[in-house]
Amino acid sequence: MKKEYDINALITRFKNKDKIALARLITIIENEPDKVNEIFKHFENTNNESYIIGLTGSPGVGKSTLTGEVTKRFLEEGKSVGIICVDPTSPFSGGAFLGDRVRMTEISLHPNVFLRSLASRGYKGGISRAVFDISLLYEAFGMDIIIIETVGVGQAEFDIYNLVYSVVVILIPGYGDAIQMQKAGIIEIGDIYDINKKDLGGEDIAVQIEMMLDDTIFQSGWRPPVSMTNSISGDGVDDLIQNIMDHKEHLELSENLIEKKKNRFSYKIKELINSKIEKIISENFLDENGILSLVKNTLADGKFKIYELIHNQFKNFKFEVKDKD
Incomplete structure (x- = not known):
C-alpha cells in the first residue's frame, strides 16, 4: 500500500x-x-545555485569510491554536497542495488552530505528520469555541490552531458586502445579525464588520451586535462578537484556556464514534453493491451508488417491545440 x-x-x-x-x-x-x-x-x-558535477565510466572503474574521496575534499572546504548515484536496475524488483552506499559509508552520515541512490529503470543513458528533479531539490535545499554518478558510459550514453556542468570521465588501466575509447564516445563528452587505480599503471592510457586531445579542436576554448588518481589511498584526488574547479572558472569567465544551464533546461523541457505525449498515447490510444494486440497481429501476419501496422494506427490519431497562447 x-x-x-x-x-x-x-x-x-x-x-x-x-x-x-x-x-x-x-x-x-x-x-x-x-x-x-x-x-x-x-x-x-529560491536563488541558490549549486555547481553540478558528473562522474561517469564503465562498471568497475571505481566511480563510487572516487565520488567518496572527491566529496571528502569538498567537505574539508566547508561545502555541502548532494550526491545522486544512479544504480543498475534489478531485473526482478525494479529497484536499485544500492551498492554505492556500501562504498560511501564514511561520508554518508556527514551532516553536510545527502546521498540518494536511484534505479536507472532501463532509461537510456544510464540516467534515471528523476535525476534532474532531484538535483533541483538539492539546489532548493542549499547544496553547494551536486555530484551525479551514472551507471556507466557506452556508445549511446551521453545524457550526463546534458545534466551537469563538468563531466569527469573515469578510466582504468587495461580499458583498451585509442580506437575503443573513440568508439565509446568518451572523447566527445568529457571535460576532465581521470585514470583511476593509478597503482596498477595507466600511463599508456593517459598518453593515448593526451594525443587524441592534441588532435581535437575545442570550440569552447577548454582543452580537457588528464589526471591520475588512486581513489583508495586518495592519491591524485586533489589534482582532480583542481581540474574541476579550473573548468568551473573557465565556464564562468567565458559565460559558457549560461549555455550549459540553457542546455540543461532545454533537455528537461524536451523530456517533459515526450513524457506527456507518451502518457496521452498510452492512456487514450495505445495501452499495453493494444501493444500486445499489435504484437499478435505482427506474429500472425509477418514481422515485416510491424511498420505498416503502426503507420495505420496513427492515421486516425490527431493532436489538436486549443489555444496557442
Missing part, C-alpha cells in the same frame, strides 16, 4: 533543513512524477 505524505508539511520541514523531509520529497518525485509541480511551486523564490 502506497503511503500518502502531506506535501505542505514536508515543505515546511524541508525549508528548516530536515533531511528526512528531503528524502520523502525525493521519494514522491521518483514515484509520483505528476506531483512534481505541486512540490516545486513552493521554491520559486
